Amino acid sequence: MTLTIHDKIISDRGSKYAVSGGPAATRAEAAALLAELRRNKRFAKATHNTWAAILSGEGVKDDDGESGAAQIILQMLERAELHDHVIIVTRWYGGKHLGGDRFRHVVDAVRHYLEQRR
Structure with a gap:
């Protein structure tokens, strides 16, 4: 398995974001x-x-405490028709709440990952 990491791609009010991913055909491979x-x-x-x-055609996700963020990743995977591939968006909380901007950062992180795959 090959994990690709794009670190330090977004910074906002102290929070930092990275995006990673790789091929995974099963839950065990994703894990x-x-x-x-x-x-x-x-x-x-x-x-x-x-x-x-x-x-295998089934959407799986885990917010890891970032409520709603995994659904955004899943929707972007569906739109990109990228199957058997896991995308992980990592956030280091910077001490200030980002409100709705956190969702924009998730979108930007996934977009960055998808663009780098081309």
């Missing part, structure tokens, strides 16, 4: 990619590692 990411101490200490994937 393995997430475990690989968390082996990096920086990512293990992140506030949220929100992820989503379409595995």
